[in-house]
Amino acid sequence: MSFSWSEFQLEPNTEKLIALGTLEVTLSRSEMEWVTAYQYRQDRYVNESTKQVAAFRTIANNSGWQLKAKPSAADRNVVVRPVQTIQIPHGETVNLYIGTPVWLQILVVGTEHKLIDLPVEILSDSWFGSNTMNGEICYANQTQARLDLTKLTQRPDRLITPVTIRNLGGETLTIERLNLPVPNLAIYDTGASLWTQNVDITHTGKLEMTEVKFPMQPPSQFPEATLVNEPRSVEDNNLVMRAVELLFDGKSS
């Protein structure tokens, strides 16, 4: 990976530029304060007229000069839409590799105060629910949903989630969108890229009967991977139930 997720020190009255994805963060430190500025480079959602720099100051009388960059998962579920719909016939099992943008956290070593916690690219909002009254606001993301591990591109700004879907229902399962509970996933560093733990989905016919598991252990493809960040939200039964209810926007046929 070309990006270093490690500790670093800022010299007095100097600036440090951190660029990942389309996000650019400039940090500087004086005796009394941190000054943080960030902006997103031009992309699909940001053009010359909407581009802007945000800046803020953080008082630092009692903090040291060491900072650390940490990867984190999105703060809301991400609804991924495969470029083409995927059909899983009855009895088939598929392993999909789904990439979602990583969040960049910069923390002050010692106090653990977060100077920033931002996505490395702007994500579009999306809605995932059975109708316009019940559901939740998520992020939208398109995915190639690769089946072959060797075809995955190693990018420091993406998190790879290995998703296994077993279709034990009597009919073909068509997946148009998949709601990934990324805030509940931990992040592992394989040395070459960032991964989350496995998400195992077993579909037994009815969408409400779908079982979702994300065991807290390194991805089975990289058992030696090291844990670099805990999940944002601690898993609870309600959340898992919600994920189950709202996992698919597909149909059985």
Place this chain on the structure above:
Amino acid sequence: MIESIGLISLARALFVVAIGWLVARLAGRAVMRISEEHVSLHYKSLIRQGVVYAIYVIFLIMAIRQLGFDLTILLGAAGILTVAIGFASQTSASNLIAGIFLIAERAFSVGDIIKVGDLTGEVLSVDLLSVKLRTFDNLFIRIPNENLMKSTVTTMSRFPIRRYDMQIGIAYKEDIRKARDVLLKVARDFHLCLDEPAPLIIMQGFGDSSINLQFSVWADRKKFLDLRNGMHERVKEAFDNEGIEIPFPHRTLYTGSSMQPLPVHITGDKE
């Protein structure tokens, strides 16, 4: 001697009322300290009102007894008094009943954004006689419950997402398919615009000066204003870049006989 007993009773009654006032205030504060995780702000303020009024009534009865009045006679007199008060306070009574219905119906609660007639604002409290609103220009408005029962109330913060319907006119010479593609790309490239429910374009018909379209996009309720402002900016920019004209109203003058040009006479001073 009798006078001094009377004064002592009055002092006792006043003391009881003062204690009642203090207890009611403390109880009211205690209710408001209940975590919002257990009880919503709406219900907390209702419970607080109920508790405070109940304590007031109990201590008032105790104070009346301290003054030496017989409560049964008082209650009898109160029955006659109620009829008289009922006639005199019909408006308050109808507001009170409307308030009970509003509270039971739960069409909105404290913190919601509602629209009543021309007024839009945040609900500060739902009381037995009236609902208090804070408008976006920071005015405090009291709406009698009776008025609310009779009018249409729109709760704008009930559902997490909202649709914005943008009315757009394009010139008759423009290609409608191209305009539609440009609009859909604007929605795709604006991160506040939800990809699902998908944006919608509805042909509204042929207007006096333009082909009228309705462009409907969905957004997170909390970011609705940003979406609304951003969409107008982006649609104008995209139409300018693609050379699609947004026409202003045209007026064609007809002289009465077809194919005849409008006669023009030039007048001026003869030298």
